[in-house]
Amino acid sequence: MKGLISAVTSSKRLSKTAALACLGLSGLALSSTTLAEQTLNLYNWGDYINPEVIERFTAETGIKVTLDTYSSNEEMLAKLQAGATGYDIIFPSVHMQDVMTSLNMLEKTNINKAPGFENILKDHLIAESDPKGEYCLPYAWGSVGIVYNKKLVPELNSWQEFFALPSQGKKITLLDDMREDIGIGLIMNGKNVNSTDSQDLKAAQQFLLDQKPNISALTYDTIPMVQSGDIAAGHYYVGAMMYVNEDPDTLAYVIPKEGATMYQEDMCVLKSAPNKSNARKFMEFFLQPEISAMNTIQQTNGSVNKAAISLLPAAMRDNPNMNPPVETMEKLQVFKDLGKGIKLYDRVWTKFRTAS
Amino acid sequence: MKSFSRQQKQLVLLLAPATLFLGIFFIGPLLIMAVYSFLEPGLYGGVEWNFYHWNYGRVLGWADGFYEEFDLVYLEILARSAGLALATTLLTLLVCYPAAFWISRMSTRGKALCLFLITLPFFSSMIIRLYAWILILRDSGFANQILDALGLISEPLGLMYSSTAVVIGMIYIFVPFMFLPLYSSVEKIDGKLIQASQDLGAAPLTTFRKVILPLTLPGVIAGSVLVFIPSLGNFVVPSMLGGAKVVMIGNLVEQQFLYARNWPFGATLSMLMIVSMLVIVSFYLFKVMKNQPQS
Numbered sequence: 001m002k003g004l005i006s007a008v009t010s011s012k013r014l015s016k017t018a019a020l021a022c023l024g025l026s027g028l029a030l031s032s033t034t035l036a037e038q039t040l041n042l043y044n045w046g047d048y049i050n051p052e053v054i055e056r057f058t059a060e061t062g063i064k065v066t067l068d069t070y071s072s073n074e075e076m077l078a079k080l081q082a083g084a085t086g087y088d089i090i091f092p093s094v095h096m097q098d099v100m101t102s103l104n105m106l107e108k109t110n111i112n113k114a115p116g117f118e119n120i121l122k123d124h125l126i127a128e129s130d131p132k133g134e135y136c137l138p139y140a141w142g143s144v145g146i147v148y149n150k151k152l153v154p155e156l157n158s159w160q161e162f163f164a165l166p167s168q169g170k171k172i173t174l175l176d177d178m179r180e181d182i183g184i185g186l187i188m189n190g191k192n193v194n195s196t197d198s199q200d201l202k203a204a205q206q207f208l209l210d211q212k213p214n215i216s217a218l219t220y221d222t223i224p225m226v227q228s229g230d231i232a233a234g235h236y237y238v239g240a241m242m243y244v245n246e247d248p249d250t251l252a253y254v255i256p257k258e259g260a261t262m263y264q265e266d267m268c269v270l271k272s273a274p275n276k277s278n279a280r281k282f283m284e285f286f287l288q289p290e291i292s293a294m295n296t297i298q299q300t301n302g303s304v305n306k307a308a309i310s311l312l313p314a315a316m317r318d319n320p321n322m323n324p325p326v327e328t329m330e331k332l333q334v335f336k337d338l339g340k341g342i343k344l345y346d347r348v349w350t351k352f353r354t355a356s
Numbered sequence: 357m358k359s360f361s362r363q364q365k366q367l368v369l370l371l372a373p374a375t376l377f378l379g380i381f382f383i384g385p386l387l388i389m390a391v392y393s394f395l396e397p398g399l400y401g402g403v404e405w406n407f408y409h410w411n412y413g414r415v416l417g418w419a420d421g422f423y424e425e426f427d428l429v430y431l432e433i434l435a436r437s438a439g440l441a442l443a444t445t446l447l448t449l450l451v452c453y454p455a456a457f458w459i460s461r462m463s464t465r466g467k468a469l470c471l472f473l474i475t476l477p478f479f480s481s482m483i484i485r486l487y488a489w490i491l492i493l494r495d496s497g498f499a500n501q502i503l504d505a506l507g508l509i510s511e512p513l514g515l516m517y518s519s520t521a522v523v524i525g526m527i528y529i530f531v532p533f534m535f536l537p538l539y540s541s542v543e544k545i546d547g548k549l550i551q552a553s554q555d556l557g558a559a560p561l562t563t564f565r566k567v568i569l570p571l572t573l574p575g576v577i578a579g580s581v582l583v584f585i586p587s588l589g590n591f592v593v594p595s596m597l598g599g600a601k602v603v604m605i606g607n608l609v610e611q612q613f614l615y616a617r618n619w620p621f622g623a624t625l626s627m628l629m630i631v632s633m634l635v636i637v638s639f640y641l642f643k644v645m646k647n648q649p650q651s
Contacts, residue, residue, distance in 0.1 A: 072614060074401065074614050074615065074617065075614065077400065077401065078401055081400075081401065081402065099400055103400065171495075173599070176595065176600045178611070178615045178616075212601075215601070216516075216517050216599060217516075217517040217598075217599020217600065217601060218599055218600035218601060219517075219595075219599055219600060221490070221596075225494065228494070228496050229495075229496060230494045230495045230496050230497075230516070339399060340399065342616060342617060343616070343618075345616075346611070346612075346615070346616035346618065347427075349611070349615070349616075350429055350430075350433075350603070350608070350611070351427075351429060353600065353601065353603045353607075354429055354432060354433055354436075354603050
């Protein structure tokens with residue numbers, strides 16, 4: 001190595017590079033010796049955490065973080081059930097947290113005893129299997145409403161107005177998601193989005209079938225289509241606010257007044273986690289209001305931490321579609337696991353998608 | 357006891373890797389699927405080890421009576437998938453057949469260039485190429501802009517999110533699969549046979565029917581099988597260009613595994629698809645063998 005450096009000292013810049021390379025190598029050697037206790041492996045939804053949060057955590061604690069991603073609860077569960085190990089923290093939706101608790105996959109962390117937990121809003125301790133927060137830390141939430149093109153639709157407040165758009169020659173899309181779409185059918189009939197009553201589902205199915213000829217597509221590619229005006233309005237997540245903030249003259253997001261669904265993910269530690277104490281450190285780190293706020297600002301979704309909410313920029317904090325008032329919150333329903341009732345939903349979904 | 361000849365031993369040794377590979381990675385999963393298709397779905401995915409006959413019954417419309425009612429919706433989806441796959445096959449054939457003749461008469465350099473161009477799309481991801489089609493087909497897209505600029509249309513055609521868009525996308529993707537086998541059989545045609553047919557007074561249509569078509573039939577069948585089978589199971593194109601409104605059998609299988617947590621039913625649908633494809637391929641082999649001259 002020394003020979004290598006002396007061979008390139010003719011140029012100052014090069015020698016500096018070589019020295020840096022050596023430093024880097026020794027740094028690598030150092031970190032690999034302490035690798036065992038200094039890592040944390042996150043398994044999260046794609047694009048569902050601010051990378052800066054992870055960088056800050058590593059800078060403060062020296063713990064190296066790896067991040068793998070999944071695109072659905074089912075995919076995550078299937079991988080873990082098939083024997084994937086090495087993950088410490090996962091971010092299931094609350095209904096999947098209940099499933100995983102019943103499958104005995106989650107570690108009891110007593111995170112509710114950690115400093116800062118008092119800032120977690122009680123309204124967000126909604127997992128039925130964990131009403132006190134002894135297992136998981138509420139992470140983030142969001143509504144699922146409508147994103148629309150203001151140039152085509154000046155104002156939009158309800159599902160009823162949304163479904164009336166096609167009669168004015170304007171195109172609409174729904175998400176390509178079984179629970180979300182059937183959820184709208186149930187909400188429009190005044191039913192619970194977790195109903196497994198076959199009459200309720202028949203009514204929801206009828207509503208959806210009536211709309212089917214007017215729905216241009218079931219898709220997640222909503223934002224570019226609404227922005228270009230090809231679609232006037234589309235069913236989408238509150239994450240749309242990221243694009244609304246960039247292009248507020250064209251785009252807008254609204255929670256329909258009839259009500260809507262909401263999602264919430266919690267941060268959970270697996271029973272099989274190899275780095276439980278690091279996982280605990282990460283949860284405590286995330287309980288700091290400024291860290292939580294940093295994540296919410298980048299994600300443009302809902303915060304579950306009241307101290308973090310007060311740190312949000314006014315435009316986010318005072319936006320009723322991002323930080324809704326109590327009366328709107330009451331109209332947002334969260335999905336629960338359906339058990340065997342999922343068969344009824346599968347049937348309605350197949351009928352709906354097959355209908356012309 | 358019979359001892360094996362040296363040749364036989366060599367053969368076993370040479371065939372072992374392929375046999376092992378296929379046995380483990382093809383037959384194994386296939387058997388798992390076959391077994392799963394007769395089991396009860398687990399509550400959270402996976403299976404319960406109980407014999408369950410409703411999976412196959414459900415495809416044919418019979419219901420378990422509790423969660424379901426008699427409904428032919430799955431047969432409808434099967435029929436629609438087959439229809440779309442058939443349309444794709446016929447249209448790719450229609451595009452490729454004349455093109456194959458045209459290209460086969462080119463100079464060597466022209467042929468090489470055309471073959472290269474036809475295989476060129478394989479160098480980029482299918483998803484990216486389908487996104488490009490969204491930009492072309494959507495109402496504010498290139499197709500409508502060009503037609504509008506030419507004064508041919510006054511309103512956008514509404515191509516995006518329709519069965520037409522699905523068929524366009526599938527034709528685009530599967531053209532190389534049809535073209536290559538077709539081209540190889542077209543290129544082999546002996547021009548003298550066509551001349552002879554014309555000299556003997558056959559009308560152009562008769563020459564085509566009695567001489568050209570039989571000679572290119574192996575290519576037509578091979579290309580059709582190569583296009584029909586993957587387009588029957590395709591679920592990416594219907595999702596992206598059809599707006600998921602056009603449900604094909606592939607989408608249904610995806611739904612069973614990812615959303616409905618019903619692995620056995622997904623396995624059943626896949627088994628049915630595999631069996632129907634086996635039938636198609638056996639038909640093809642039978643046809644080709646019948647057409648081969650005894651050698």
